[in-house]
Amino acid sequence: MVHPTFSVSDFVAITNQTLEYAYPLIEVEGEVASFKVNQGKFVFFDLKDEKASVGCFMMVFQLRVPVEDGMRVVVTGSPKLTQWGKFSLTIKSIRPSGEGSIKKSFEILKARLDKEGLFATDRKRSLPTVPRRVAVISSPQAAGYADFMKIVNDRWGGLHIDVAAVTVQGSDAPDQIIRALNYFTTQEELADVIVIIRGGGSADDLSAFNDEQLVRAVAASRIPVLTGIGHEVDVSLCDLAADVRAATPSNAAQLLVPNRQDIVRQTQLQVQSLVPQVLGIIERLRRQAEGKVERATEATEERVQDYYNQLAYTKRLLAEFDPMRAMQRGYALIRGSARVGEMIEIETAKAIIEAEVKKYEQK
Amino acid sequence: MNKSDTTIQQKIDQLDALVAWFDGDDFQLEQASKKLQEAAKLAKSIEQDLNTVSNEVAQVKRSFASDSAE
Numbered sequence: 001m002v003h004p005t006f007s008v009s010d011f012v013a014i015t016n017q018t019l020e021y022a023y024p025l026i027e028v029e030g031e032v033a034s035f036k037v038n039q040g041k042f043v044f045f046d047l048k049d050e051k052a053s054v055g056c057f058m059m060v061f062q063l064r065v066p067v068e069d070g071m072r073v074v075v076t077g078s079p080k081l082t083q084w085g086k087f088s089l090t091i092k093s094i095r096p097s098g099e100g101s102i103k104k105s106f107e108i109l110k111a112r113l114d115k116e117g118l119f120a121t122d123r124k125r126s127l128p129t130v131p132r133r134v135a136v137i138s139s140p141q142a143a144g145y146a147d148f149m150k151i152v153n154d155r156w157g158g159l160h161i162d163v164a165a166v167t168v169q170g171s172d173a174p175d176q177i178i179r180a181l182n183y184f185t186t187q188e189e190l191a192d193v194i195v196i197i198r199g200g201g202s203a204d205d206l207s208a209f210n211d212e213q214l215v216r217a218v219a220a221s222r223i224p225v226l227t228g229i230g231h232e233v234d235v236s237l238c239d240l241a242a243d244v245r246a247a248t249p250s251n252a253a254q255l256l257v258p259n260r261q262d263i264v265r266q267t268q269l270q271v272q273s274l275v276p277q278v279l280g281i282i283e284r285l286r287r288q289a290e291g292k293v294e295r296a297t298e299a300t301e302e303r304v305q306d307y308y309n310q311l312a313y314t315k316r317l318l319a320e321f322d323p324m325r326a327m328q329r330g331y332a333l334i335r336g337s338a339r340v341g342e343m344i345e346i347e348t349a350k351a352i353i354e355a356e357v358k359k360y361e362q363k
Numbered sequence: 364m365n366k367s368d369t370t371i372q373q374k375i376d377q378l379d380a381l382v383a384w385f386d387g388d389d390f391q392l393e394q395a396s397k398k399l400q401e402a403a404k405l406a407k408s409i410e411q412d413l414n415t416v417s418n419e420v421a422q423v424k425r426s427f428a429s430d431s432a433e
C-alpha cells in the first residue's frame with residue numbers, strides 16, 4: 001500500500017480542507033478556561049469538559065456577550081489546524097449556556113451598560129399618544145407577532161405599519177434586528193415609534209435580546225423604541241435600554257395605541273356633559289336676572305317710602321304753622337291798625353270780635 | 364383611512380377645543396347651541412371613523428439576513 005506523502009504545509013492545508021468539508025460550522029458546548037484578550041483585538045480561551053480541552057480563537061468584535069473563566073458557553077465556529085500545527089476552533093459567535101452562565105453574563109453586561117447610563121430614566125422618551133406610522137421588528141411567523149397585531153387591529157385603526165421580518169432567536173438574531181433598526185432610522189419618512197416584538201421562550205431563546213451591540217443600537221435609536229419581549233417575568237437588556245418596556249407583545253399593543261371603544265365612550269361623555277353644563281349656565285344667568293329685578297323692585301319701594309316720609313314730615317311742619325292751633329290754645333289773631341281810636345278785629349278759636357283801640361304803649 | 368383629510372386625532376383635538384370653549388372666557392350663550400351641535404357631529408364622526416378605519420400593514424421587502432440591501 002502506497003501512503004500519500006505531503007510537505008508539512010500541504011499536510012496542514014489538506015487537513016484544513018478536510019475539516020472544512022466535514023465540519024464547515026459546528027457548535028461546541030463547554031466551560032471557558034484561560035480566557036484572555038491580546039492587544040485589545042484577539043480573544044483566546046480554552047473550552048473544556050471533564051475529559052478534554054480545545055483551544056479557541058476569535059476577534060474581540062465578535063464577542064457580543066461578557067465571557068469569563070468558569071462560564072458555560074456554546075461556541076459556533078470552524079475547526080482549524082494552524083501553521084504551527086496547533087489545533088483550535090476559530091469562533092464566529094459565542095453565547096452563554098445554562099441558567100447560571102446566562103444570568104452571570106447578563107449581570108456583568110447589565111452593570112457595565114448601566115454604569116454608562118444606557119438605562120437611565122432621564123433618557124427615556126414617551127411614546128406618542130396616537131402614532132400614525134409604526135415600525136415593527138419581529139418574526140411574522142411567531143405567535144407573539146400575531147398576538148400583537150391582533151390586539152393593535154382590535155384597538156385602533158388608521159395606522160401605517162411597516163414590518164421588518166427578522167429572526168428573533170439564535171446567533172443571527174441580534175445582527176438582523178440591528179439591521180432592521182438601522183433601516184427604520186435611516187428612512188426618509190420616519191416612523192413615530194419602533195416596536196420590537198418577540199413571544200415567550202426559554203432564557204436561551206431570549207438571550208439574543210441581551211446582545212451588547214443590539215442593546216446599544218436600541219439605546220441609540222433616534223426613534224422611540226417600545227419592546228414587547230417574552231413574558232412579564234422576562235426582562236432583557238433591550239427592555240432596559242428601550243424607551244418603554246411592555247410586559248408582553250399583547251401589552252405592547254395596549255401601550256402603543258388607545259382602545260377605540262374607550263375613545264368613543266370618552267367623546268360621547270364629553271358631548272353629553274355639555275348639555276347639563278349649558279343648562280347650568282342658563283340657570284345661573286336666569287338667577288342673576290331674577291336677582292337684578294328683585295334688587296330694582298326693592299330700590300323702587302325704598303324710594304317711594306322715602307317720598308311718603310318726606311311728605312309726612314312736610315305735613316307735620318305745615319301743621320305747626322297753622323294759626324288755628326295757637327287760637328285753640330287761647331291765643332287770638334288781631335287784624336287792623338294798632339293806633340288809639342282805630343277799630344281792630346280780634347279772632348279767637350270760637351269768635352270774631354270787633355274792638356276799639358283805647359290805649360297804645362310801646363313795650 | 365378617513366374619507367376626509369382630517370385624521371381621527373385631529374378630530375379628537377377639535378372636539379377637545381370645542382369642549383374647552385364651553386369653559387372658557389369666549390363662551391356666549393347665543394353660540395352654545397351651534398357649538399353643541401358641532402361637538403355632537405364631531406363625536407359621531409370620530410365614532411364612525413374609529414369603527415370603520417383599518418390599519419395598513421406592509422412588510423419591508425429587503426432581507427435583514429445579511430448586510431446587503433435588496
